[in-house]
Amino acid sequence: MDAEDKMRFLFALRQRGVMDTRVLEAMEKIDRGAFVTGVFSERAYEDMPLPISCGQTISQPSVVGIMTQALEVETRHKVLEIGTGSGYQAAVLSLLARRVYTVDRHKRLVAQAQKVFDELSLTNITALAADGTRGFPEQAPFDRILITAAAEDPPGPLLEELKVGGIMVVPVGQSDTVQVLIKVTRTESGFDYDELRQVRFVPLVEGMAPE
Numbered sequence: 001m002d003a004e005d006k007m008r009f010l011f012a013l014r015q016r017g018v019m020d021t022r023v024l025e026a027m028e029k030i031d032r033g034a035f036v037t038g039v040f041s042e043r044a045y046e047d048m049p050l051p052i053s054c055g056q057t058i059s060q061p062s063v064v065g066i067m068t069q070a071l072e073v074e075t076r077h078k079v080l081e082i083g084t085g086s087g088y089q090a091a092v093l094s095l096l097a098r099r100v101y102t103v104d105r106h107k108r109l110v111a112q113a114q115k116v117f118d119e120l121s122l123t124n125i126t127a128l129a130a131d132g133t134r135g136f137p138e139q140a141p142f143d144r145i146l147i148t149a150a151a152e153d154p155p156g157p158l159l160e161e162l163k164v165g166g167i168m169v170v171p172v173g174q175s176d177t178v179q180v181l182i183k184v185t186r187t188e189s190g191f192d193y194d195e196l197r198q199v200r201f202v203p204l205v206e207g208m209a210p211e
C-alpha cells in the first residue's frame with residue numbers, strides 16, 4: 001500500500017464513521033492487499049467488498065472498521081470470529097486482542113487465511129475449519145464474539161459462549177434482504193440489543209461446506 005493509497009483508505013474509514021484510534025491504527029498496519037488475490041488485488045484499498053474463493057466475499061473496509069469499533073476490544077480479550085473468509089477481519093482483531101479464534105465452514109478459506117497469518121507473523125490467531133453456528137465450546141467463554149455472516153437470529157450456542165459483560169456483533173436478517181448490524185451485550189440477567197446500521201453480508205449457513 002503506497003502513501004496515497006493509505007491516505008485515501010484511512011480517509012474513507014473516517015468519513016464512514018470509524019473514529020476509534022486503535023481500530024484505525026490496526027487497519028493502517030494490516031495490508032488488505034495481502035488478503036485479496038487475482039484480478040481484484042488492485043482494488044484492495046477501495047472501500048468496497050470484493051470476491052474471494054468459495055463464492056464468498058471480503059467485507060468492505062469501512063464495515064470491518066465499524067464492526068471492530070462496536071466490539072470495543074481490549075488487549076486482554078479473547079475474541080471469537082465466525083466467518084474467517086479471507087482472514088482480513090481476524091488479522092485486524094489480532095492487533096487489538098490477546099487471542100483470536102476464527103472459524104469458517106470452508107476448509108480451503110481457512111487454509112488460505114492461515115498462510116497469510118503465517119506470512120505476516122500474526123501468531124495469536126487460531127484458525128479452524130468448523131461450523132460456527134455451534135460456536136467454539138472448547139475455548140468458551142469469550143470476551144467478544146464477531147459474526148461476519150448474516151444470521152436470522154443471533155445463534156443460541158454463541159450467545160451462551162459470551163461472558164457476562166461481553167459483547168457480540170452480528171448482522172441479523174434474511175439473506176438478500178436488508179440486514180441490520182446488532183450489538184448484543186450480555187448482562188447479569190440477560191442480553192441487551194442495540195441496532196447499529198444496515199449492512200449486507202453473505203448468509204451464515206449451517207454445517208461444513210462440501211469439499
Ligand code: SAH
Pocket residue numbers: 056057058059082083084085086087088089090103104105106109130131132133148149202203204205206207
Ligand atoms: N470476515 C471475512 C469475511 C466473511 S464472509 C473477511 O474478513 O474476509 C462470510 C464467511 O462466513 C464466509 O467465508 C463463509 O464461508 C462463512 N460462514 C458462513 N456460514 C458459516 C458457518 N456456519 N460457520 C463458519 N463459517 C461460516
